[in-house]
Amino acid sequence: MSIQNRRERERAERHQLIIDAARELAEEEGWDAVTTRRLADKVEYSQPVLYSHFKGKDAIVRAVAIQGAGELARQLRKARPEKGRSRLRAAAEAYLKFANTRPALYDAMFVQRVDIPFGTDDIPQELRDAFGELVAAVEPVRGDRDLETLTELFWSTLHGIATLTHGKRLRPAHHEARLEMALGALSLTQQEDGL
Structure with missing residues (x-):
């Protein structure tokens, strides 16, 4: 060497x-x-x-966030279910478990201020991979809706649940009911004109 x-x-x-x-x-x-x-x-x-x-703490948090997104992508990929199980539910459960078991990492990824260009073509591959896993989970229930927008809604819902749960602002005994309602709402297909 x-x-x-x-x-x-x-x-x-x-x-x-x-x-x-x-x-x-x-x-x-x-x-x-x-x-x-x-x-x-x-x-x-x-x-x-x-x-x-x-360059400083912000750059360190950015590096942690990017690595964390890679870990999240791997966890979501690993959670892909066998036939007969809802891919949407499997992704939701894996995402929420990740947020719950790695709170500081999750905080670096999605709460701390970082200079990661979310929603642009310049986003790091690790974040692209994590979002791609969420897209793959949402795709079977998309109907006529825009896939990326529906995925952003799914992600936003999971993030809200994760953040509020971590802050102890939700009733713990109602976690499963909340998740079931959220997944049910996302799974609805367009049934009326204008929806």
């Missing part, structure tokens, strides 16, 4: 170490606790080394 290859590998490992440390600290104490100073201490590198990888 050449010296250049070794340096590139070590740089990539340091880069990932910083991301992992940020995620760990955020899971333990929340994103407000994630500072470049604390991260530098945690990974045992100086702040200038940290800044050689990331």
